[in-house]
Amino acid sequence: MPSRFQISARQIGELYDCASTPDGREAVARPRGPWASGAVHFHQARSWAAMHWSSGRFDTDVCVQDDEEAPPAVLMAFAIEGAWRERHLGQTQDFGRTGGQMSLIHGPSLQMHCALRSERSTHLTVALRQDRLLEYFAEDRSAGVARLMRLARGEGRPDITLPLSLAARNAVEQVRLCPFQGPARGLMLEARFADLLLEMVQALSGDDDCRRCQARLLRADEEKIRFAADLLVRRMEQPPSLAELAQAAGLCESKLKRGFQQIFGTTAFGYLKTRRMEHARTLLESGAASVMEAALSVGYSNPSHFAAAFRQQFGQNPKKLQLTAGGRNHAVAGWNPPA
Numbered sequence: 447m448p449s450r451f452q453i454s455a456r457q458i459g460e461l462y463d464c465a466s467t468p469d470g471r472e473a474v475a476r477p478r479g480p481w482a483s484g485a486v487h488f489h490q491a492r493s494w495a496a497m498h499w500s501s502g503r504f505d506t507d508v509c510v511q512d513d514e515e516a517p518p519a520v521l522m523a524f525a526i527e528g529a530w531r532e533r534h535l536g537q538t539q540d541f542g543r544t545g546g547q548m549s550l551i552h553g554p555s556l557q558m559h560c561a562l563r564s565e566r567s568t569h570l571t572v573a574l575r576q577d578r579l580l581e582y583f584a585e586d587r588s589a590g591v592a593r594l595m596r597l598a599r600g601e602g603r604p605d606i607t608l609p610l611s612l613a614a615r616n617a618v619e620q621v622r623l624c625p626f627q628g629p630a631r632g633l634m635l636e637a638r639f640a641d642l643l644l645e646m647v648q649a650l651s652g653d654d655d656c657r658r659c660q661a662r663l664l665r666a667d668e669e670k671i672r673f674a675a676d677l678l679v680r681r682m683e684q685p686p687s688l689a690e691l692a693q694a695a696g697l698c699e700s701k702l703k704r705g706f707q708q709i710f711g712t713t714a715f716g717y718l719k720t721r722r723m724e725h726a727r728t729l730l731e732s733g734a735a736s737v738m739e740a741a742l743s744v745g746y747s748n749p750s751h752f753a754a755a756f757r758q759q760f761g762q763n764p765k766k767l768q769l770t771a772g773g774r775n776h777a778v779a780g781w782n783p784p785a
Contacts, residue, residue: 452509461508462486469628481506484567491639494578499570499621504528509560519576519598521551522646524610524618527724528567533558534604541605544672546710546717548610550646552597555604566728570618572642574598590651606650609711614645615720619760625770670695671705678718682725683745685718723759726752730768737764 453460462475473488484502491497496518523530527545534541534555543549545568553573561567576598583591596602617638624634674695678685686694691714692702706714722744729735729743738749741764746752756764 452511454511454513458510469631471628471632477502482508489635491572491636492578494575494582495639495643496573497570497621497635497639498573499618501526501566501568501622503566504561504563507560507562509558511558512556517556518553518573519579520574520594521549521553521556522572522574522642523549523551524570524614524642525549526568526570526610526615526618527721528564528569529562530569531560531562532556532605537604541607543607546610546712547607548614548646548649549608550594550597550606550650552600552604554600568618568622568724570621570642572639588647588651590647590649593650594647608649609707609709611645611649611711614642614649616759616761617641617645623760623762623767623770667697667701667705668709670697671702671709674702674714675706675710675717678714679721679725682718682722683743685715685745688714719755720759722746723756726756726764727760727767730764733768737768740764 460478461481462477464473464475466473471489475486475488477483482502482504484500486498486500488496488498523543525543525545525547529545530543532541532543532551534552535557536555537557541549541551579598580595583595593606597604597606621635621638624631626634674691674697677691677694685691688699688702692699695702697705702714706712706717710717712720726740726744729740730737735743737753741747741749741752744752746755753764756762756767760767762770
């Protein structure tokens with residue numbers, strides 16, 4: 447297996463097999479070969495807005511040279527977990543994204559997009575056309591829309607990265623786990639598209655203070671905070687205390703707290719709770735564990751407490767998700783994508 451795939455956007459079909467869902471409302475792409483797992487879903491939310499989302503694993507870096515004839519004006523990327531890297535035209539440094547962030551990207555400026563090898567990669571991206579975007583927000587004078595429009599016109603930096611809000615995270619999960627079919631599914635996905643657009647505009651409106659704070663976070667400190675985040679995930683069954691975590695990362699507690707808020711938009715143990723639930727969801731979706739086993743694997747000995755935390759994050763009981771995922775996986779196994 448190569449350590450890295452590098453192709454053009456027009457050759458993407460060489461890596462994926464595509465098929466339509468049974469109701470014909472979505473396209474699903476599945477990777478050829480053992481270099482990745484999972485699937486990418488595509489849905490046209492509106493005539494000027496297309497969504498795609500995926501959850502899986504990359505066993506190698508996959509880099510795509512962006513050579514589309516008519517690229518979207520704006521991409522809104524919501525990263526739950528995993529890592530990506532982009533290179534913009536005329537830029538000497540890459541733009542990186544990791545889980546727990548949402549980004550606004552100027553589409554025509556993209557030169558290279560890389561999905562990096564990771565244990566699990568979960569994200570949702572919305573592609574927006576400039577003409578209809580300008581028309582849609584023509585009467586809006588808010589600060590967030592003004593920043594969105596400047597980026598759409600190619601003014602200023604070609605990317606803006608913000609902490610992933612809880613509402614945006616929940617919207618992504620509702621898209622991924624949507625139980626509906628037919629027209630109801632279309633209505634639900636369009637509603638979540640509107641939620642995500644609103645979350646991005648709101649975040650852009652209140653981002654000035656956040657950007658000033660992030661500028662004061664030294665790179666060495668950011669690396670220590672990400673180390674602390676990784677440590678929490680590795681020890682999610684029996685996590686360290688905040689004092690122990692700060693000591694392990696080589697930071698004082700106050701800087702650790704501020705750093706988690708700046709990088710991940712939540713507290714250290716808010717981050718841990720989210721990652722616990724995401725890991726439990728992965729186990730349940732794949733059929734690798736029962737509800738009780740999933741609860742124990744993420745440090746919950748009381749199944750009622752686990753179910754309550756799971757519902758709070760995903761809006762669904764863990765048992766119901768397990769049953770829904772089992773039915774969905776059974777239906778997918780029966781598809782016959784074209785060679």
